[in-house]
Every structure is written in C-alpha cells, then in structure tokens.
Amino acid sequence: MIETRAVRTEELDAMLEIMCAAFELTPGPARELFFRDPFFNVENKRVLVADGRVVSCLTVADAFVWIGPALVPVAGLAGVATHPDFRRRGFARRLLCDTVAHLRGRGTPLSALIPCSPSFYRRAGWERAAGHARTLIPYPRRADFAEVRQVRPAIDSDRNAIGRLYDRWARGRTGCCKRDERRWRALFDRVKGRALHCGDRVDGYVLYEFREDTEAHRVLRILELVAETDAALRGLAAFLSAQKDLVAVEHNGPPGDPAAAALACWLGGDESGCRPVTEWLHGAMFRVVGFEAALRCLAPCLQGLDGTVDLICRDSWTSPPVTEAVRISGGGGSATVEAAPARRGSMRIEGDSGAWAAVLAGCWSLEDAAALNRLHVLGGADWVASPHFPRRNPCLPLPDHF
Ligand SMILES: CC(C)(COP(=O)(O)OP(=O)(O)OC[C@H]1O[C@@H](n2cnc3c(N)ncnc32)[C@H](O)[C@@H]1OP(=O)(O)O)[C@@H](O)C(=O)NCCC(=O)NCCS
Structure with a gap:
C-alpha cells in the first residue's frame, strides 16, 4: 500500500536517513541542522510511505515572494529525495503530485523549487521561471574608495536596520522574498560574512562567504549585495576588495544587476589576461498550484x-x-x-x-x-x-x- 502524508514524529529518523543518503550528508551534523531548523514543522515535511516504510520525502518551505507589485504566498519545496533502493519507481514524482494536490487544498497559489534536474521537475508541472547571474572577477584589484570608512562588519544589533533596507529594496522586485525577524535571525546565524555601509542611515550591506581552494587562496562569494546609494556601493566594493589572499570575487544576483557591472569595472584587472566573466544560471522553477x-x-x-x-x-x-x-x-x-x-x-x-x-x-x-x-x-x-x-x-x- 502507498500513502503520501505529513511525516509522523517516529518517522523523522527514517526521513533524515534518506536525506543523508541522497545528499551525501554526514549524519551527525545533518541531524543537528535538521532538528535545530528554526522553521522545523512536521506538518511541512511530507513523505511517501510504501508498505509501511518511508521511501521518499520532501520539505515545504512557506515564503512570500514579490511578483511586480504583488506579494504572493509561494510553497517552496526542498530536500526532495528517494531512498537509493527505491528509485525509478515513480515515488518522487507521485509525492510531488500529491503534495501539489495537498497544497491546492490549503489554498496555496504557487510553488517554487531550485532544481538540480529541471527535466525531472518539468515532467511534474514545474517550469523554469527565474534566472540568476554569477559574475566571477579573478585576481581582483583593490578599489581604494574613501567611502570604505563608513563600512564596518554587521553585528546582531544591526539586523533591524538591514531588514528595513532590504524591505525598501526588495519591494516590487520580482523573485525577492519577504523576510521577517525570524528569517533574518536564521540568516545572521548562518552567514558570518556581513558588512554594512552607514551614511545618514544604513544604505548598503553585503552578505558573503569564503570558499577556500586547495592552496588556501580564497574566493569571496557574494550572496547578496544591496546598495541604495553609489557611495554605499563604492564603500562595500572597497571593503570586499581589501580582504586578504583573494583569488577571485564572485557576485551573485539578478541578470543585469548594475552592482555586478560596477564591481567588474572597479575590481576586474586585465593585466593578468583574466577578465570578469558572467554566467547565466538557471534559477528557480515555478508551478501553478x-x-x-x-x-x-x-x-x-x-x-x-x-x-x-x-x-x-x-x-x-x-x-x-x-x-x-x-x-x-x-x-x-x-x-x-x-x-x-x-x-x-x-x-x-x-x-x-x-x-x-x-x-x-x-x-x-x-x-x-x-x-x-x-x-x-x-x-x-x-x-x-x-x-x-x-x-x-x-x-x-x-x-x-x-
Ligand atoms: C531525484 C530523485 C528524488 C528521484 O526520485 P525517484 O523516486 O527515483 O523519482 P521517480 O521514480 O519519480 O522518477 C525518476 C526517474 O525514474 C523514471 N521512472 C519512474 N518510474 C519508473 C519505472 N517504473 N521504471 C523505470 N523508470 C521509472 C522517471 O521517468 C524518472 O525519469 P526522468 O527523470 O527521466 O523523468 C532521487 O533520484 C534522489 O533522491 N536523488 C538524490 C537527491 C536529489 O538529487 N534530489 C533532487 C534535488 S533537486
């Protein structure tokens, strides 16, 4: 017998085991992340159970997403996985389709996910609906803008000011999610690289992380850079370019983001023959629920x-x-x-x-x-x-x- 439903508490370990096998996670740290997730809610963890055994799972992450002037509830789907011994029997697809029916009953308008296999999800009704540009700036030059003096690391007490700036910036930008206090707290816990520019008020911030290559040379990966003023953009660019041992700066954002163009212009060197390169990547897929x-x-x-x-x-x-x-x-x-x-x-x-x-x-x-x-x-x-x-x-x- 096959049923799809919310996971039961006693099935959570089986679900975690499937996720560890599917995403090659180390069980200890994965367990910590799984149960300590600030958005943990068993109602949003859905499983397919075949003959009493959990074989497929996914997690629904509720979000509000700006589409033009409308803020739309979107059910994000994450962690779609099937136990390795039970793959290619249609279980994941059935779980996805039953989840859509469940979400429809709940009144959800749209669903979205970040696909690793777009064709698999397309066959279940999702369509590529968002883009994402990654600009890699190798061997960045230092940008000695004076506005760097107004840049400092962002600490916990800056969360509200950064949240207010994000709200102003994200409003009406299609694909941006509404972030409440809980989401900002989770983001600050997860992302340790953060800096802000403060003119008359906080008017720019950057969230970033480092990826180390084998020789301990670092790629600085910008997860999000928001600047309301040119001064903020210059200050943040100067701050980032002054980080030690950088082999590259990677900017991530919407295709055509002017911040990416400015960084490529200021930080991109041509002496080494390595020029900035922008790649257009597939972003989220959406589905009408x-x-x-x-x-x-x-x-x-x-x-x-x-x-x-x-x-x-x-x-x-x-x-x-x-x-x-x-x-x-x-x-x-x-x-x-x-x-x-x-x-x-x-x-x-x-x-x-x-x-x-x-x-x-x-x-x-x-x-x-x-x-x-x-x-x-x-x-x-x-x-x-x-x-x-x-x-x-x-x-x-x-x-x-x-
Ligand atoms: C991706 C994943 C969730 C698919 O799970 P699954 O239960 O095998 O998925 P399904 O059986 O519904 O579909 C998988 C394929 O099997 C095929 N299939 C389904 N029933 C089948 C059957 N009876 N015989 C042969 N093939 C079958 C489907 O057509 C599908 O092929 P397609 O991708 O070419 O369309 C699973 O492989 C997995 O856990 N991967 C690792 C984690 C991962 O990558 N997750 C996705 C994150 S984006």
Whole structure:
C-alpha cells in the first residue's frame, strides 16, 4: 500500500536517513541542522510511505515572494529525495503530485523549487521561471574608495536596520522574498560574512562567504549585495576588495544587476589576461498550484485592466487532470477575479500550467508565451491582458534558496 502524508514524529529518523543518503550528508551534523531548523514543522515535511516504510520525502518551505507589485504566498519545496533502493519507481514524482494536490487544498497559489534536474521537475508541472547571474572577477584589484570608512562588519544589533533596507529594496522586485525577524535571525546565524555601509542611515550591506581552494587562496562569494546609494556601493566594493589572499570575487544576483557591472569595472584587472566573466544560471522553477488563487494574489498587477478576459489553465500532470477557468475584468481601475467557465466566443487565453507558471512569475511575458505558441489567444484578448503580464526578470536571491 502507498500513502503520501505529513511525516509522523517516529518517522523523522527514517526521513533524515534518506536525506543523508541522497545528499551525501554526514549524519551527525545533518541531524543537528535538521532538528535545530528554526522553521522545523512536521506538518511541512511530507513523505511517501510504501508498505509501511518511508521511501521518499520532501520539505515545504512557506515564503512570500514579490511578483511586480504583488506579494504572493509561494510553497517552496526542498530536500526532495528517494531512498537509493527505491528509485525509478515513480515515488518522487507521485509525492510531488500529491503534495501539489495537498497544497491546492490549503489554498496555496504557487510553488517554487531550485532544481538540480529541471527535466525531472518539468515532467511534474514545474517550469523554469527565474534566472540568476554569477559574475566571477579573478585576481581582483583593490578599489581604494574613501567611502570604505563608513563600512564596518554587521553585528546582531544591526539586523533591524538591514531588514528595513532590504524591505525598501526588495519591494516590487520580482523573485525577492519577504523576510521577517525570524528569517533574518536564521540568516545572521548562518552567514558570518556581513558588512554594512552607514551614511545618514544604513544604505548598503553585503552578505558573503569564503570558499577556500586547495592552496588556501580564497574566493569571496557574494550572496547578496544591496546598495541604495553609489557611495554605499563604492564603500562595500572597497571593503570586499581589501580582504586578504583573494583569488577571485564572485557576485551573485539578478541578470543585469548594475552592482555586478560596477564591481567588474572597479575590481576586474586585465593585466593578468583574466577578465570578469558572467554566467547565466538557471534559477528557480515555478508551478501553478491554484490558478484562481494565484490570480487573486496577483490582483495588484491587474490594476487598470480595461475589459473582460477568460483565462484557462490545464494541469495535466496531476491525476486526475485539473482545468481551471478564471475571469478577470475591470473598467480601468481595480480588477475583479472570479472562477467562471469560459463563455462562447469570449476573449480568452488558454494553455497548460507550465506556460502559465512562466507567465505569472514574469519569466515570459504573455506575448512571449503566445509567440512561443505555449498560450493560445482568442478574440484579441492579448490587447487587453498583455500590459498586465510583462516580463519581469525574476530572480530568487541566493540567501532565500529553499
Ligand atoms: C531525484 C530523485 C528524488 C528521484 O526520485 P525517484 O523516486 O527515483 O523519482 P521517480 O521514480 O519519480 O522518477 C525518476 C526517474 O525514474 C523514471 N521512472 C519512474 N518510474 C519508473 C519505472 N517504473 N521504471 C523505470 N523508470 C521509472 C522517471 O521517468 C524518472 O525519469 P526522468 O527523470 O527521466 O523523468 C532521487 O533520484 C534522489 O533522491 N536523488 C538524490 C537527491 C536529489 O538529487 N534530489 C533532487 C534535488 S533537486
């Protein structure tokens, strides 16, 4: 017999064992991390049990993610694993699909995960929906900006000021997560490399870590750099470039981040012939869990909608398949969203939930999806709806990876 459900307390050790085998973790430290997780909640740890034995597991990490002007609840999935003796029998896929059904029942609009195998998740309904750029600056030069004098290591009592700066910066940036006090505390516990720039107020910070290579030369990996002012950016760049024994600085952020370009310009040397290189990496994949729920949460993006359009989303990855039809309408002010069957001859847009995931998360614009033939537009619906579903360059910051 096969069942999928929340893990029971007495099954937690079996779940941890599967995760250790799947992710090659050392049991002692992994146990410590697992049980000391500040977000630990058995309700969010889901397992597939076959004939009384836990064989697959995953963890749901609840988050709120900015998509344009809307803050949307997103169920992040992490630690998807199957016991090595039970792989390739469809267990992980079934656990994923049952988890989507469970989340739909809970009213969750979207799910996201960081894939190591995009094709595996695509076959379960997730779609690549966010990007991430990594810029490597080898043999960084020192940037002797005077603003370094306003930079110092960030200590615990700086958490609130940094949190307020993050809130200002993240608001409306697609892919950024809302971080509450608990999340900042967890981040400060985990990330020991942190510095801030303080002008009239805290207007810049950086979270970083070191990766040592075999000769104890260090790569400084920037997990997040936020600067509200040019002075803050210069100060933080000077601070980072002054760290000892650096063989490289690695910046991580959204594609096209001006901070990455500035660092490459100031720190990048060309004497050695090694120039800065930017790699575009796959970021998070998104999945529509509840189409109506998602559009309701995205209502701020529909402000100014002028007309009525039926939107149809088919999810054929769940068993049985689910089709949701949602009507969005407005007269130039705020819009309404309601579940309603599509009318004959109406303006409508239809497609599968993978395509809608990429459009709702802002990876593709509605026009992109229509041009790719992934969404089908009838009756000129794109004229009405397109301005509300633009491309938004989504990027889930590294510190928020589930
Ligand atoms: C990735 C992982 C979770 C997959 O678990 P699983 O239970 O084997 O997954 P499934 O059986 O549902 O699917 C795996 C593959 O087996 C195939 N499969 C499913 N049933 C099958 C069957 N009866 N016979 C043969 N193959 C089968 C699936 O088609 C799938 O192939 P695909 O990736 O080419 O689509 C597992 O390999 C694992 O724990 N890996 C290590 C941890 C990891 O990488 N986790 C993912 C983090 S992003």
